[in-house]
Every structure is written in C-alpha cells, then in structure tokens.
Amino acid sequence: MQSVAQAVERLDALAATDTVDVLARAFAAAGHELALVGGPVRDAFLGRPVTDLDFTTDARPDAVLAIVEPLASSTWDVGRQFGTIAAMVRGEQVEITTYRSDVYDGETRKPEVTFGDTIEADLLRRDFTVNAMALRLPQRELVDVHGGVEDLLAQRLATPQAARVSFRDDPLRMMRAARFTAQLGFTVSEDVRDAMTDLADSIENISAERVRDELVKLLDTDDPVEGIRLLVDSGIAERILPELPAMKLEIDEHHHHKDVYEHSLTVLTQAIGYEAERHPGDAPDTVLRLAALLHDIGKPATRKLEPGGAVSFHHHDLVGSKLAKKRLRALRFDNDTIASVSRLIELHLRFFGYTEGAWTDAAVRRYVRDAGDQLERLHELTRSDVTTRNRRKADRLGFAYDDLEARIAVLAEQEELDSMRPDLSxxxxxxxxxxxxxxxxxxxxxxxxxxxxxxxxxxxxxxxxxxxxxxxxxxx
Incomplete structure (x- = not known):
C-alpha cells in the first residue's frame, strides 16, 4: 500500500502520460468532462502496475467517437448500448464509458441503462468503494465520495451503497468480492459478508458463462485460497461448485483421515508454486489449478469407514474424474479444458504405486502414454499432492518422483518416448x-x-x- 503522497505522485505521473494527456485536452476542448476511474486509480494507491486505462465522461457515445477518432489508430464498439467505446490511442488501449445510472426492474438480470450527467451518480453504481474513485481530468482532482481511500488504507472491501442492494442489482459482484479478497489481500466488510451469505441463492440467476469467467479470474490470482474460503463460507460455492464444500467431511473420534478440504487448498497453493518455479513469467495455468482444487472431489462419494479406525477412498480418482467432467460441463468450460482436467484427476494417484516397488521400463512407458500431452501438468499435480507433515515420508516421495522423471527423460532420449507409436503403421x-x-x-x-x-x-x-x-x- 502506497502512502497518500506517493499515490498522488503516481496519479500525477499517470495523468501526464501522452495517452491520458491528449485525451484530457481533447475532451476539455470539446466541452466535456473526463476522468480516469476504477482500477487505474485504485492501483496507484496500491503501488500495483496500471494495466488498463478506463475513463468515464458525460459525453454520449456518438460524441465520444467524434472526439476520439481523430486521435486513435482504431476504434471499436464494445458495448455502445451500455455507453462504452474502446480505442487505440498512442499505442495504448483505452475504454471510455458515458456516465450511467443503471436501473433494475427486479425481474431480469439486465439493467435498464440510463445515461447520467454527474460523476458522483456514476460512481454510486460501481461494485466496491475502492473501485469507485476517479481522477478528474485535466484538473487532476480526486473524486472519492464513498470513502474508497479509507477502505484502501484499511484493506477492506465495502460497497458504495448497501451491500444487499448492490448484490441484488448484480449477484456476480459477490464472486468479485471473493476475487478481490484474493487479488488484493483485503477482507470484506461485515455488511458485505452478511449480504453474501443471505443472498447466496441469487448467484443461480447468473449465467454459467459469467460464473465460469469469474471463477477463472479468482483461480488465476497469485493466491486464490482466501477467496475460495469466502465462497465456501458464504454458501456461494454450494450453488456453483458444490463438490468443493462437500469435501469438508466430518471426522469422528474413531475414524481419522486427512481433512480433504484443507488438503485440497494446500495442493492448489503448492501447484501454483510449482507452476511459478517451472514456468516463470508464464500466464496462470488454469487447467492445473482446476485439477489441483478438484483432484479429491471423488472422496466424499467413496469414503468407507474400515474396522480399526481406518478410512478408505477406493477409486476416488475415477469417481472424481467423472464428477469434474460433469461440473465443468455445467459451467460451460471448453472441451479441451474439461478433457485435460478430468484426465489429470483420473491419473493423479498413478505415481504412488511407484513407491511400492520398482517400475519396469514398460510401466514407465505406460505412465507417459496415458498422460499424453498432460505429462508436465501431471508431474506438477503429483508433486503438489504431497502435503504430509512427516518430513521423512515427504522426502521419500520427492526422491521417488525425481527418480521417475529422470527415468522418463532417459527413456525419452533413447526411444523418442514423446511420440510413442508401434513399429508399424x-x-x-x-x-x-x-x-x-x-x-x-x-x-x-x-x-x-x-x-x-x-x-x-x-x-x-x-x-x-x-x-x-x-x-x-x-x-x-
């Protein structure tokens, strides 16, 4: 978190950049207001890189186009009915949206969009106070009528209007609360938490595609665990991904096993760590993260209490693969993602047989063949699945997998294992x-x-x- 003085310096520097300055002067010359809004202003306070330039204005879409087209190498309509025009200006993509005042009729999820005349009214409709700040241009005047700066300093997520009103207007904002919790490291206000719990059912009014996209944004943060916990604790996960809270299995005094839910969150965290270690700088691997989070969702259906206090989960890999396939289809994931995630879950236990006895070269070849193009992810998932606190056991499993990977590398070099085919076509x-x-x-x-x-x-x-x-x- 930057100090206020540092944030002001960053905002001044941002306002002085060529793209922002040329737009500010053009709108002022045309007699219209313009302000940077939302993410760029928030990120200036947080010391985060500013990657998006979002503006708001009193100009209507046709007027926005007339002002921007002479300055832009290209423009496109990303939602004129909602007042948004996008353009490429001085090599940077910008989005400019007319002040809005959305009205919901309570019957449908789509608002009746009414263009507004004041920035204050426009900021009221935004999701969270930290995203409801604006920098008026060219004056470089901060507009913060809902206490966004105070909430940033407190690392708190609150809504500009009552949370229940905001979430009834757009239930997907509850999932955004979880995402920002993870992305920014903030906590939600009591009002927000209570509203999420009370209105959890309303997430079912949102299309599967929008829910999927927001879930992916959460998973693709650097540390999604606290956001996932918020979805589970509020009851929202029960509506969109019920297999997740179902892993919170009861453990009685006679039968003990690892906490499956907590284990899965740990595996996710470790998978993200392996991902960063093996592929530094690459985009988040959503497939790996989904597989890590869901790899044990077959355990509730397969749990069996054995004599003597043992608990078994026979075939939870196969059951979990089928459950994952069904859930990801319901969330409208693409076929490649569904196939990859379900295959990883199906295979995630295969390695553990390696520690029980030496595999033949044939067994290693089958492991590679069955993993196919998911072999690298299977390496990372399998390593991540070791969460034991027993250091000796963890080391033994780690050394065994090192050995397996080394054997795969040797066989691949000797036999072109990556393109496994018979000797005859x-x-x-x-x-x-x-x-x-x-x-x-x-x-x-x-x-x-x-x-x-x-x-x-x-x-x-x-x-x-x-x-x-x-x-x-x-x-x-």
Whole structure:
C-alpha cells in the first residue's frame, strides 16, 4: 500500500502520460468532462502496475467517437448500448464509458441503462468503494465520495451503497468480492459478508458463462485460497461448485483421515508454486489449478469407514474424474479444458504405486502414454499432492518422483518416448496382412503398441514377424 503522497505522485505521473494527456485536452476542448476511474486509480494507491486505462465522461457515445477518432489508430464498439467505446490511442488501449445510472426492474438480470450527467451518480453504481474513485481530468482532482481511500488504507472491501442492494442489482459482484479478497489481500466488510451469505441463492440467476469467467479470474490470482474460503463460507460455492464444500467431511473420534478440504487448498497453493518455479513469467495455468482444487472431489462419494479406525477412498480418482467432467460441463468450460482436467484427476494417484516397488521400463512407458500431452501438468499435480507433515515420508516421495522423471527423460532420449507409436503403421499392417480398414487393424495396432511398451523399439522386421505370428494364432 502506497502512502497518500506517493499515490498522488503516481496519479500525477499517470495523468501526464501522452495517452491520458491528449485525451484530457481533447475532451476539455470539446466541452466535456473526463476522468480516469476504477482500477487505474485504485492501483496507484496500491503501488500495483496500471494495466488498463478506463475513463468515464458525460459525453454520449456518438460524441465520444467524434472526439476520439481523430486521435486513435482504431476504434471499436464494445458495448455502445451500455455507453462504452474502446480505442487505440498512442499505442495504448483505452475504454471510455458515458456516465450511467443503471436501473433494475427486479425481474431480469439486465439493467435498464440510463445515461447520467454527474460523476458522483456514476460512481454510486460501481461494485466496491475502492473501485469507485476517479481522477478528474485535466484538473487532476480526486473524486472519492464513498470513502474508497479509507477502505484502501484499511484493506477492506465495502460497497458504495448497501451491500444487499448492490448484490441484488448484480449477484456476480459477490464472486468479485471473493476475487478481490484474493487479488488484493483485503477482507470484506461485515455488511458485505452478511449480504453474501443471505443472498447466496441469487448467484443461480447468473449465467454459467459469467460464473465460469469469474471463477477463472479468482483461480488465476497469485493466491486464490482466501477467496475460495469466502465462497465456501458464504454458501456461494454450494450453488456453483458444490463438490468443493462437500469435501469438508466430518471426522469422528474413531475414524481419522486427512481433512480433504484443507488438503485440497494446500495442493492448489503448492501447484501454483510449482507452476511459478517451472514456468516463470508464464500466464496462470488454469487447467492445473482446476485439477489441483478438484483432484479429491471423488472422496466424499467413496469414503468407507474400515474396522480399526481406518478410512478408505477406493477409486476416488475415477469417481472424481467423472464428477469434474460433469461440473465443468455445467459451467460451460471448453472441451479441451474439461478433457485435460478430468484426465489429470483420473491419473493423479498413478505415481504412488511407484513407491511400492520398482517400475519396469514398460510401466514407465505406460505412465507417459496415458498422460499424453498432460505429462508436465501431471508431474506438477503429483508433486503438489504431497502435503504430509512427516518430513521423512515427504522426502521419500520427492526422491521417488525425481527418480521417475529422470527415468522418463532417459527413456525419452533413447526411444523418442514423446511420440510413442508401434513399429508399424496402420497402412503397414493392412499391407502385410492383406486386410482392409476395420476392427482387425485396430486390434493389430494395439498388439504392436503393447509390445513396444513392454520391450521398447522392435524394428520393422521383428515387428512384422510378431504381427504375422499373432495374426495366425489370434483365432486359435
């Protein structure tokens, strides 16, 4: 958090940049107001990089276009009905939105947009006080009518109007509260927390696509755990991702097992750490983070209390994979994400058999083959899944996985493991056996692939001889 004096200096510097200055002068010359609003102002106080330039103005959309077009290399309409025009000015993307005063009829989620005349009324409609500050241009005057600076200093999320009113207007703001909790490291006000709990059901009025997008934004923060806790504690997760709170299993005095919910949050945190370590500077890996968070969602359905106080979760990997696939489809995730996450969950236990006895080269090949293009993520997920406090056990698992990765690397170098295929192609099989395309070709291909897995490369001549022997005896 910057001091107020430092924030003022940053705002002055921002206002003096070429893009902001040229727009401020152009709107003033046209007789219209202009102000930087929301994120850029908030981030100046927080000392965070300013990545978006969002403006608000009393000019209507047509007037905005008339002012901006001579200055811009391109302009586009991102929501003219909502008063927003985007443009590329001096190499920077900007969005300029007319003052608004949204009115909700209580029947639908879409507001009736009414353009406003004052910046004060426009700020009232915004989600949180820390996002309801503006820098009036070219005067460089801070407009903060809802106590945003005080809330920034207190690291608190509060709403410009009563939280219940704000969240009834747009229930997705409750998920944004969770995201900002994680992104900014803030806590929510008591009013916000109570409203989230009381209005949790209203999140079901939001489209699955908007819920998905906000969930991804939360997961893609540097440390999403506190935001996830807020969604679970408020009851919102029960409506959008019920498998998550379901992992808070009761533990009785006779049967003890690891807290599945807390374990999953720890795995998520560790996966983000491995992600940063192995791919520094890359964009957040949403697939890995989803898999880490959901990898044990099959445990509630498979929990069995065994004699002597033990608890088992047999096949929770397979059950969890199916549950994840169903939930991600309901949230309208794309097919590639659904397939990748469900596959990682299905395979996340496979490695633990490695510590029980040495794997043959064939077993290592199958591990790589089954992981396919998810192998790198499977490495990170499996390592993240070690949350034991027993240092000796953790070291043993870590050394075992180091060994597995080393063996994969050696085999890959020796055998081009990444492109695992039989020694003969489908065309070769049809030519050698004199058969047309069909099921028999697939069976032959799988036979040769298994031989390749078990023994490594055979060579075309040996592969052909084995194929002919297999074909001659397959119906015997």
């Amino acid at each position: 489908g065309d070769d099989i049809m030519r050698i056996l004199g058969i047309p395309p069909g099921r028999a070709v697939g069976e032959a291909y799988r036979f040769l692939l298994e031989a390749r897995m078990d023994e490594g490369p055979l060579g075309p001549e040996d592969a052909e001889a084995r194929l002919r022997t297999w074909w001659a005896t397959r119906d015997a």
